[in-house]
Amino acid sequence: MTQPGAAVRLAVIPGDGVGPEVIGATVPVLAAAVSAQGGELQVTELDWGGERFLREGAAMPADAADVAKEHDAVLFGAVGRPDVPDHELVWGLIIGLRQQLDLAVNIRPVQAFAGVPTKVRDTDGVDLVIVRENTEGEYVGAGGVAHAGSGHDLGIEVAVHSRRVIERAAHHAFALAGKRSGKLSLVTKSNAMRHGYPLWDRVVAEVGEQYPGVELETVLVDAMAARMIQAPRSLDVLLAGNLFGDILSDLAAVLAGGMGMAPSANVLPGGDVPGIYEPVHGSAPDIAGRGVANPVACLLSGALLLEDLGHTKAAHGIRQAVAAALLDPQNHTPDLGGSATTADLASAVLNRMET
Numbered sequence: 001m002t003q004p005g006a007a008v009r010l011a012v013i014p015g016d017g018v019g020p021e022v023i024g025a026t027v028p029v030l031a032a033a034v035s036a037q038g039g040e041l042q043v044t045e046l047d048w049g050g051e052r053f054l055r056e057g058a059a060m061p062a063d064a065a066d067v068a069k070e071h072d073a074v075l076f077g078a079v080g081r082p083d084v085p086d087h088e089l090v091w092g093l094i095i096g097l098r099q100q101l102d103l104a105v106n107i108r109p110v111q112a113f114a115g116v117p118t119k120v121r122d123t124d125g126v127d128l129v130i131v132r133e134n135t136e137g138e139y140v141g142a143g144g145v146a147h148a149g150s151g152h153d154l155g156i157e158v159a160v161h162s163r164r165v166i167e168r169a170a171h172h173a174f175a176l177a178g179k180r181s182g183k184l185s186l187v188t189k190s191n192a193m194r195h196g197y198p199l200w201d202r203v204v205a206e207v208g209e210q211y212p213g214v215e216l217e218t219v220l221v222d223a224m225a226a227r228m229i230q231a232p233r234s235l236d237v238l239l240a241g242n243l244f245g246d247i248l249s250d251l252a253a254v255l256a257g258g259m260g261m262a263p264s265a266n267v268l269p270g271g272d273v274p275g276i277y278e279p280v281h282g283s284a285p286d287i288a289g290r291g292v293a294n295p296v297a298c299l300l301s302g303a304l305l306l307e308d309l310g311h312t313k314a315a316h317g318i319r320q321a322v323a324a325a326l327l328d329p330q331n332h333t334p335d336l337g338g339s340a341t342t343a344d345l346a347s348a349v350l351n352r353m354e355t
């Protein structure tokens with residue numbers, strides 16, 4: 001927490017592809033929002049990502065977690081470039097940092113804004129949050145390759161689910177559900193996977209006993225995928241493991257207009273480490289370099305960041321301005337069916353903050 005009038009020490013990792021484009025659009029908006037409340041945004045830009053990997057053999061320095069800890073929060077764009085194997089950058093940066101900082105949960109809110117067209121019909125009023133476990137599950141990094149190159153290669157990927165990690169994600173999800181509608185949907189797959197997900201079901205139900213005001217339901221992930229499209233307003237807070245949370249959050253983003261609209265926060269609730277705030281999307285190489293990426297996912301990630309630091313009014317100011325700008329189709333980027341550039345949409349947001 002920092003005080004609303006105090007300086008915010010922000011580390012910024014633009015990364016690759018559209019990362020620098022959406023970050024470039026977001027930082028001035030954050031600075032304006034903080035200064036409107038009498039504070040100051042102090043930005044340290046870090047050159048971590050694909051170019052650094054090609055130059056130095058590593059996407060980030062060995063002491064990356066310590067560098068992050070010198071700041072109140074980290075704003076991250078995206079990594080990924082066609083000439084570097086994906087795992088080198090995704091593991092070498094964002095998944096690695098989430099693990100090193102032990103950022104227990106990835107919060108992914110999905111909100112349908114008025115005036116934004118969606119490929120799915122009838123999404124008015126959709127407002128849900130996915131709480132994704134962020135350090136274990138299928139992305140824990142355990143496994144290996146046997147008989148490499150023999151023609152009989154064997155890829156072994158081990159999913160790990162521990163009580164401690166499930167408990168802390170569950171506490172966060174129940175507390176959040178308690179502040180919202182009082183409904184929590186746990187997403188597992190315990191009919192087909194007989195070890196890890198039944199543990200989730202048991203542990204989450206146990207944690208739930210401490211939150212009598214929250215109603216818990218357990219839904220299989222395949223059924224949840226269908227329900228998310230058919231009855232999205234029946235959902236409020238979802239709790240999912242690392243893999244299912246990742247997949248469902250891209251699906252949920254479609255309800256709000258697509259990947260350009262989905263923000264996220266990687267945090268350790270109650271912990272003394274900076275959170276990492278990032279759009280859910282990747283580096284979007286198919287549109288990178290043209291200045292047409294939708295900056296909303298990154299802008300809303302910035303709002304989550306300021307809110308978590310206690311700058312509630314600044315965060316609110318950004319969300320209001322984004323909502324107001326999106327009402328006018330002139331400000332829509334191509335992913336929303338418009339012809340505005342990243343800079344056009346960002347300046348529409350800035351203008352609406354200043355008025």
Ligand code: NAI
Binds near residue numbers: 081090284285292335
């Ligand atoms: P992606 O999210 O980059 O792109 C998927 C689709 O969404 C593309 O059609 C893209 O044009 C569109 N899109 C994404 N962001 C957008 C925006 N702001 N405005 C408008 N349209 C947008 O996912 P993809 O294509 O699977 O991955 C591309 C690269 O990004 C890969 O190297 C991948 O590993 C990496 N990646 C990195 C992530 C991270 O840094 N956290 C997360 C996901 C992927």
Ligand code: MG
Binds near residue numbers: 246247250280
């Ligand atoms: Mg993803």
